[in-house]
Amino acid sequence: MSTDNRVLILVVERNPAVQRLERYFLEHAGYSVEFTNDGLSALERARELKPAILVAEILVPALDGLSLCRAIKGDAATSHILVLIFSHLHAEDRAREAGADAFLIKPLNEELLIETVQKLVSQVSTEKGTR
Amino acid sequence: MTQKVSGGSTGLDEVLMGGIPANTITILMGAPGSGKTILAEQIAFHNASPETPVLYLTTLAEPLEKFIAHGHSYSFFDASKVGVSVFYEDLGYMIRETGIQTLAERVTDLLVKYRPKLLFIDSFKALHELLTSETERRTVIYDLATALSAYQCTSFLIGEYAPGMVTELPEFAIADVVLNMMRHITNVREQRFLRVEKIRGSDSIPGMHAFVIRADGIKIFPRILTPRFAPTYRPKVERVNTGIKGLDDMVAEGFWRGSTTLIAGPSGSGKTIMALHFIRQGALQDEPSLYLGFQENPMQMARIMHNLGWDTEALISAGKLELMYRSPVEMQLDQVAAELFGRIRAGKVKRVAIDALDDLERSSVDPQRFADFIYALIQWFAVENVTCMQTVELSHLFAVSGTNVTQEQVSNMCDNLVVLGFKTEPNSELRRSVRILKTRGSAHDEREHTLEISGRGATVTKAKAK
Numbered sequence: 001m002s003t004d005n006r007v008l009i010l011v012v013e014r015n016p017a018v019q020r021l022e023r024y025f026l027e028h029a030g031y032s033v034e035f036t037n038d039g040l041s042a043l044e045r046a047r048e049l050k051p052a053i054l055v056a057e058i059l060v061p062a063l064d065g066l067s068l069c070r071a072i073k074g075d076a077a078t079s080h081i082l083v084l085i086f087s088h089l090h091a092e093d094r095a096r097e098a099g100a101d102a103f104l105i106k107p108l109n110e111e112l113l114i115e116t117v118q119k120l121v122s123q124v125s126t127e128k129g130t131r
Numbered sequence: 132m133t134q135k136v137s138g139g140s141t142g143l144d145e146v147l148m149g150g151i152p153a154n155t156i157t158i159l160m161g162a163p164g165s166g167k168t169i170l171a172e173q174i175a176f177h178n179a180s181p182e183t184p185v186l187y188l189t190t191l192a193e194p195l196e197k198f199i200a201h202g203h204s205y206s207f208f209d210a211s212k213v214g215v216s217v218f219y220e221d222l223g224y225m226i227r228e229t230g231i232q233t234l235a236e237r238v239t240d241l242l243v244k245y246r247p248k249l250l251f252i253d254s255f256k257a258l259h260e261l262l263t264s265e266t267e268r269r270t271v272i273y274d275l276a277t278a279l280s281a282y283q284c285t286s287f288l289i290g291e292y293a294p295g296m297v298t299e300l301p302e303f304a305i306a307d308v309v310l311n312m313m314r315h316i317t318n319v320r321e322q323r324f325l326r327v328e329k330i331r332g333s334d335s336i337p338g339m340h341a342f343v344i345r346a347d348g349i350k351i352f353p354r355i356l357t358p359r360f361a362p363t364y365r366p367k368v369e370r371v372n373t374g375i376k377g378l379d380d381m382v383a384e385g386f387w388r389g390s391t392t393l394i395a396g397p398s399g400s401g402k403t404i405m406a407l408h409f410i411r412q413g414a415l416q417d418e419p420s421l422y423l424g425f426q427e428n429p430m431q432m433a434r435i436m437h438n439l440g441w442d443t444e445a446l447i448s449a450g451k452l453e454l455m456y457r458s459p460v461e462m463q464l465d466q467v468a469a470e471l472f473g474r475i476r477a478g479k480v481k482r483v484a485i486d487a488l489d490d491l492e493r494s495s496v497d498p499q500r501f502a503d504f505i506y507a508l509i510q511w512f513a514v515e516n517v518t519c520m521q522t523v524e525l526s527h528l529f530a531v532s533g534t535n536v537t538q539e540q541v542s543n544m545c546d547n548l549v550v551l552g553f554k555t556e557p558n559s560e561l562r563r564s565v566r567i568l569k570t571r572g573s574a575h576d577e578r579e580h581t582l583e584i585s586g587r588g589a590t591v592t593k594a595k596a597k
Contacts, residue, residue, distance in 0.1 A: 018281040
């Protein structure tokens with residue numbers, strides 16, 4: 001959760017055009033969004049910010065999106081973060097194997113992105129409720 | 132399976148094997164007046180709906196008002212869609228305010244604002260005038276490509292690009308589809324063609340496809356290709372009565388259904404009257420028949436048939452006979468083929484007479500293309516089981532020999548070859564002659580006979596056996 005009570009989403013994406021679109025659509029849907037440009041800094045920021053959702057492109061520098069997903073899911077401090085792999089690469093099976101909770105193929109479709117994020121958010125709320 | 136966006140015309144969709152691959156970048160290129168903007172707006176309005184918003188961005192070539200006014204002259208332009216599902220914006224104005232370096236950002240802003248499924252930038256080529264260096268050109272185009280690829284949207288960049296620019300300008304490297312619209316002008320004649328220069332992730336029909344611009348927009352006629360499957364004749368021989376007394380008897384098995392017969396002869400030798408006999412006989416036998424002519428209009432043809440004592444009007448009214456006239460001046464080969472096969476596939480035609488190939492050949496921009504066209508046409512007739520008679524004019528007045536009597540080897544392609552001519556009798560009288568030079572899959576009488584033409588039509592009179 002961000003400081004203003006909006007659900008926080010951390011996005012790792014190096015394409016500025018995609019970043020602009022993601023920021024616009026996610027903020028417009030009521031979420032707080034933070035960006036990083038590479039996988040390694042995304043891992044650090046995830047440990048620090050504890051976002052509800054991590055949206056990751058596979059093809060990012062330093063640490064690829066799939067390795068990032070494995071690292072997040074393998075660390076007890078971050079394993080609760082839900083991971084959405086959002087990539088140009090058709091790699092849904094690999095994303096699931098890496099522990100991803102959802103997968104979307106690019107280019108960006110606003111309705112699909114928001115719908116998928118909403119589903120993940122409701123999953124977060126359910127998990128919190130059952131704890 | 133790749134999702135496709137309709138090209139706004141069934142012909143273009145056929146050329147592109149179903150349409151333009153969705154979420155790609157297409158360049159519409161061509162000289163001024165080649166029809167790029169018309170095609171772009173046709174695609175825009177054809178696809179636009181509240182679920183499929185379209186964003187049309189004008190730049191520096193023409194003011195927005197001119198686009199709207201120009202669009203109104205075509206029936207596809209639906210004014211009720213403007214501002215509802217088709218949105219126009221002046222990108223040129225925005226770029227002048229913030230600089231060409233911000234092109235990708237401005238386009239992204241507009242993507243966010245309108246959320247279009249289709250995006251047009253017209254003219255994209257004109258934006259090059261604002262780019263001052265090669266580095267800037269590459270950077271700006273790359274950023275734009277990145278922005279367009281980020282969002283689920285099918286984009287069209289329109290421009291007056293010359294063929295040489297395809298290998299030079301960076302937008303051609305980022306484009307997934309390149310459609311080239313061309314004008315072919317010879318003397319006073321003008322023909323238009325579209326060619327797919329590049330397509331990623333899909334197939335297309337290669338070559339130049341004729342198109343016309345009409346009040347309802349652009350109509351594309353996909354180039355006729357040889358059928359991918361071989362025609363099959365029924366094992367049982369089916370004779371076709373040509374209606375020319377004495378001619379059918381010269382062929383042992385008769386002219387086969389689905390075959391093409393070429394009638395070659397000099398002017399005045401009786402080619403047209405034989406073609407008319409052929410289609411009239413078809414109509415009388417309940418086989419819908421079509422005469423495709425390029426010299427006499429339907430009224431003149433009907434008069435000729437009336438003078439032969441034939442009740443043509445009754446056959447035309449009953450839908451058994453059609454006299455189709457096309458001006459050889461304005462005609463395009465593939466347009467004729469499209470119209471012909473449209474009727475054939477609708478089951479409206481079983482016999483065709485084409486009178487004459489010389490007129491068709493004159494409308495071809497390339498002799499090889501003409502030969503390929505005729506070959507494909509004959510093969511398709513066989514596939515569709517349509518029996519055809521074609522005529523061609525020969526310069527020789529008297530008898531010819533050999534089976535290749537035409538320049539583009541059309542006579543070799545036809546199943547049957549009948550040569551007409553003149554012969555001089557001992558009393559110096561000139562008489563018409565007829566000789567069958569070739570019949571595919573059947574024996575024939577090789578002798579020369581007399582072709583008599585009277586007020587009741589043509590008749591072959593056999594030469595007495597020696």
